[in-house]
Amino acid sequence: MVHWTDHERHAITTLWAKVNVEEVGAQALVRLLVVYPWTQRYFASFGNISNAAAIAGNAKVHAHGKTVLKSVGDAIAHMDDLSHAFTKLSKFHSETLHVDPDNFKHFGDCLSIVLAATFGTAYTPDVHAAWQKMIAVIISALSKQYH
Amino acid sequence: MPLTDADKNHVRSIWSKASGKAEELGAQALARMLEAFPNTKTYFSHYSDLSVKSGQVHVHGKKIIDALTDAVNHIDDITGAMSALSTKHAHTLRVDPANFKTLSHTILVVLAIYFPADFTPEVHLAIDKFLAEVSYALAEKYR
Numbered sequence A: 001m002v003h004w005t006d007h008e009r010h011a012i013t014t015l016w017a018k019v020n021v022e023e024v025g026a027q028a029l030v031r032l033l034v035v036y037p038w039t040q041r042y043f044a045s046f047g048n049i050s051n052a053a054a055i056a057g058n059a060k061v062h063a064h065g066k067t068v069l070k071s072v073g074d075a076i077a078h079m080d081d082l083s084h085a086f087t088k089l090s091k092f093h094s095e096t097l098h099v100d101p102d103n104f105k106h107f108g109d110c111l112s113i114v115l116a117a118t119f120g121t122a123y124t125p126d127v128h129a130a131w132q133k134m135i136a137v138i139i140s141a142l143s144k145q146y147h
Numbered sequence B: 001m002p003l004t005d006a007d008k009n010h011v012r013s014i015w016s017k018a019s020g021k022a023e024e025l026g027a028q029a030l031a032r033m034l035e036a037f038p039n040t041k042t043y044f045s046h047y048s049d050l051s052v053k054s055g056q057v058h059v060h061g062k063k064i065i066d067a068l069t070d071a072v073n074h075i076d077d078i079t080g081a082m083s084a085l086s087t088k089h090a091h092t093l094r095v096d097p098a099n100f101k102t103l104s105h106t107i108l109v110v111l112a113i114y115f116p117a118d119f120t121p122e123v124h125l126a127i128d129k130f131l132a133e134v135s136y137a138l139a140e141k142y143r
Helices: A006-018 A021-035 A037-046 A052-057 A059-077 A087-096 A102-122 A125-143 B005-036 B038-044 B055-073 B083-093 B098-114 B121-139
Strands: none
Touching (some): A006 A059, A006 A102, A006 A125, A021 A037, A052 A059, B005 B038, B005 B098, B005 B121, B038 B098, B055 B121, B098 B121
């Protein structure tokens, strides 16, 4: 069980309420595929992701970015018991998708950066810190069922 | 993963804006690292204030950005440019090199905040590679 301060809860949920899930999700996934190109190995079925422009314009990348960000929303809704809530999703990443959990950190970094670019100075150091903690908790929950 | 010519141009381009705001960007990156990744506070136990308002954080943050500007200006020989700083980190400061990645991340976050239009995915990639090279050069003398 993670301990959240009231300040952290407020910082996370207040910012989340302003997030355009489709936009932020797409941008984060685009950055993952551009900045860490080896992650493209998991998206062979997405069509043309051969360069930054292709990735940015790819409809499947956009759609999947939205899917991933929706899960981040679920995580926030279950932030007090995330390991349990994400059991199935963790198993899915391990046993079906076979994603190296190191990549969760890369996505988390991209998400933090997209939030920074979107919200600018409103992404204050304390809000940023709360979100890094949320991201770390998500990564831990997603990694939990790997064996 | 060496820097391509395109990477170097991206780095120079965004850094030409960043270098002029060295103190502000440096203070932000350092303060964010200290707040979001508390293990890094262990290296600053001698600071009375670790927030973004701290004079000590401002002075040190500026030093960091200025050192990176030097690396940008010697982008074809980052190892050479970082040599003295590598010795200092290895023998005097003895910062665990894992933390270089942490500070690199908060530098990226700060670039995204201050230059959202310039910090495109390609520029993000280029700076990430550049900071990885700087980090490697900084750790060269460790053992």
